Amino acid sequence: xxxxxxRLFRAFFLALLLAGLLAxxxxxxxxxxxxxxxxxxxxxxxxxxPELPMVNVQxxxxxxSRREPxxxxxxxxxxxxxxxxxxxGKNALEIAKLNDALGGGAGVSAGRDxxxxxxxxxxxxxxxxxxxxxxxxxxxxxxxxEIEKTRSQTLGSLRKQQDRPGYLAGLAFRRELYGNTAExxxxxxxxxxxxxxxxxxxxxFHRNWYGMKGAIFVFVGDxxxxxxxxxxxxxxxxxxxxxxxxxxxxxxxAPKGLKAVKVDRPLTQATVVLGNRSLTRKNPDFYAARVMNxxxxxxxxxSWLMNNLREQxxxxxxxxxxxxxxxxSGLWRLVLQTKNESANQAIDESLSEVRKMQxxxxxxxxxxxxxxxxxxxxxxxxxxxxxxxxxxLSVERLGFDPGYADRYPQLIRAVTREQVQEAAxxxxxxxxxxxxxxxxxxxxxxxx
Numbered sequence: 048x049x050x051x052x053x054r055l056f057r058a059f060f061l062a063l064l065l066a067g068l069l070a071x072x073x074x075x076x077x078x079x080x081x082x083x084x085x086x087x088x089x090x091x092x093x094x095x096x097p098e099l100p101m102v103n104v105q106x107x108x109x110x111x112s113r114r115e116p117x118x119x120x121x122x123x124x125x126x127x128x129x130x131x132x133x134x135x136g137k138n139a140l141e142i143a144k145l146n147d148a149l150g151g152g153a154g155v156s157a158g159r160d161x162x163x164x165x166x167x168x169x170x171x172x173x174x175x176x177x178x179x180x181x182x183x184x185x186x187x188x189x190x191x192x193e194i195e196k197t198r199s200q201t202l203g204s205l206r207k208q209q210d211r212p213g214y215l216a217g218l219a220f221r222r223e224l225y226g227n228t229a230e231x232x233x234x235x236x237x238x239x240x241x242x243x244x245x246x247x248x249x250x251x252f253h254r255n256w257y258g259m260k261g262a263i264f265v266f267v268g269d270x271x272x273x274x275x276x277x278x279x280x281x282x283x284x285x286x287x288x289x290x291x292x293x294x295x296x297x298x299x300x301a302p303k304g305l306k307a308v309k310v311d312r313p314l315t316q317a318t319v320v321l322g323n324r325s326l327t328r329k330n331p332d333f334y335a336a337r338v339m340n341x342x343x344x345x346x347x348x349x350s351w352l353m354n355n356l357r358e359q360x361x362x363x364x365x366x367x368x369x370x371x372x373x374x375x376s377g378l379w380r381l382v383l384q385t386k387n388e389s390a391n392q393a394i395d396e397s398l399s400e401v402r403k404m405q406x407x408x409x410x411x412x413x414x415x416x417x418x419x420x421x422x423x424x425x426x427x428x429x430x431x432x433x434x435x436x437x438x439x440l441s442v443e444r445l446g447f448d449p450g451y452a453d454r455y456p457q458l459i460r461a462v463t464r465e466q467v468q469e470a471a472x473x474x475x476x477x478x479x480x481x482x483x484x485x486x487x488x489x490x491x492x493x494x495x
Contacts, residue, residue: 078429078452080439083270087259092439092449093275094267096432102173102268103432104166105440106184110256111160114293121236122244125197126252127157130164132193135182137365139193142183149176155183158228160373161444162257167433170269173278181282184257189249201241212318212485213382219308220320220380220483226299230376258288265440267432272386301479307495310485316364317390317486321397322380323476328372334458335466336370336379336474341417343471344368344381345406351400356471357384362393370474374445379475387490394495396480401475409467444461 080094115122131146131153132139146153152167153176164184208214218233225231236244249371262283266275301324326332344352344367356363359471366383381401385393409417442451482495 050116050476054458068083078435080267080449082449083272083276083442085259085264085279087262087286089259089262089264089279089283090443091276091279091444092265092438093262093270093272094265094435095269095271096267096435097269097330099432100170100269101432102166102168102170102266103272103436104168104180105263105265105436106164106180107263107265107440107444108162108164108184108257109160109261110162110252111158111229112232112234113159114256115179115229115252116294117227117232117296118240119236119244119248120232120240121201121234122248122252123162124157124234125194125241126199126249127155127162128197128201129189129193129249130155130183130187131189132197133188135186135188137182138190142179145179149179152176153179153183157234157416159234160202160375163440165433165436177278177282178278185283185286187253189246189253191246193247194246196292198244200421201235201236205235205238207242212312212316212384212437215310215312216318216320216382216483216485219310219485220322220481223302223306223423223481224322224324224378224400227296228298247428253288255291257286259283259286260290263434263440263443265443267297267436267439285295301476302481303495304478305480305482307493308481308483309488309493310483311488312485315387316384317387317484317491319383319385319390319394319397320380320483321394321480322378323480325370325377325379325476326372327377327476328374329370330377332466332470332474333372335369335462335470338414338421338459338462339404339470340368340370340379341421341458341465342409342413342467343400346417346420352381352397353381353402355400356393356396360392360396362389362396366393366397388489390484390486390491391494394493398477401471401477404471405468405475408464408471411464414464414467418459418462421459425456425459460470 078094080092083091085091086183110123112123114115126136131142134142137145149168149172152165155164164174165178166180221231264279269401304434326336342351344350347353348358350367352366362385364384366381368379368381370377370379381397383393383397403447442449484491
């Protein structure tokens with residue numbers, strides 16, 4: 048969307064919010080759901096929405112890459128990728144055909160903290176879909192030929208990533224900030240570790256970390272709590288993980304000052320990632336930090352960074368900042384792209400905008416507009432059962448109660464100007480930051 052159109056859209060949207068023409072309360076009411084603890088240590092979350100004859104299912108397991116040994120980085124993702132490539136006597140093609148017949152809605156993905164399996168089917172196909180999901184999760188075969196195909200695909204993807212400056216900058220940034228911890232490694236692994244993963248590693252990882260304890264089952268759609276409970280217990284009761292000790296390498300010390308990491312590539316532009324370890328999602332400062340960052344760099348063309356670096360000075364193709372926070376860790380980062388020759392100026396201007404926020408804060412009008420937009424966009428983002436399921440799952444993972452959707456806008460509205468400025472001072476730490484730059488270093492002539 049062009050800048051002028053985006054500004055007009057934001058102004059119109061903000062006017063609707065302030066006039067009360069959008070109904071955030073009604074949207075949040077759609078997020079109320081039932082929660083029940085199940086035998087075996089799992090949790091069941093059900094949002095009944097009988098308007099359409101469909102059901103969206105998500106199953107979250109504590110089997111992300113933080114459970115894998117650093118020397119076998121990529122093990123969690125490879126395990127998740129192989130689940131649907133042979134299970135319960137069916138080969139990959141048979142599973143794919145069954146999945147297609149059910150609407151193609153079954154899949155599994157791995158992240159740093161969790162593995163998430165998903166299923167979207169018509170209500171009439173729910174029993175068969177749940178059976179397929181149970182076979183994939185509980186009874187994978189891990190065929191040797193599929194392991195090698197997956198390994199080859201992963202290594203090919205990693206090779207392609209080497210041509211993406213954004214990937215290289217992000218990789219260098221995380222490695223410097225987090226070392227060889229799960230936060231510092233790529234979920235997909237590396238060209239050095241993926242070849243080391245054996246079938247026995249995959250089988251052991253599945254035995255150790257896939258089971259009912261700690262699992263979260265989410266159902267959204269044309270289904271009742273009773274039926275969802277019956278389906279889960281029918282297909283998953285008695286499913287136990289062996290467990291084990293997850294390796295946890297220590298975090299490296301925080302940088303002293305602004306630590307620059309340079310990746311020299313024959314490119315015409317520089318990609319810059321700047322940031323620091325920051326607050327977790329459970330930190331009470333999160334809401335003030337959310338408002339602060341929206342004004343600083345999260346508000347698109349209305350943000351301070353975009354207005355200065357792109358609109359006024361024409362230095363960048365794009366710039367944004369954001370907090371990435373979960374239950375146990377968090378970071379703040381700023382990302383921009385610019386010509387090699389203007390990299391120093393773009394970095395200096397970015398730092399200037401951060402310091403302006405920390406030293407001078409914001410106006411009352413900026414505060415109210417940011418809060419209105421954040422609360423309004425929150426109320427309008429749950430346009431599908433999949434998005435509702437994602438939100439419900441996130442709330443449970445964070446340990447919040449089912450009424451969190453009602454509290455979130457209230458917490459945003461309660462933020463003050465003083466809290467915004469304090470959040471910038473506390474949680475953007477330029478004296479403990481990493482600056483990763485990918486570009487032509489001879490042309491960039493970085494000062495840092």
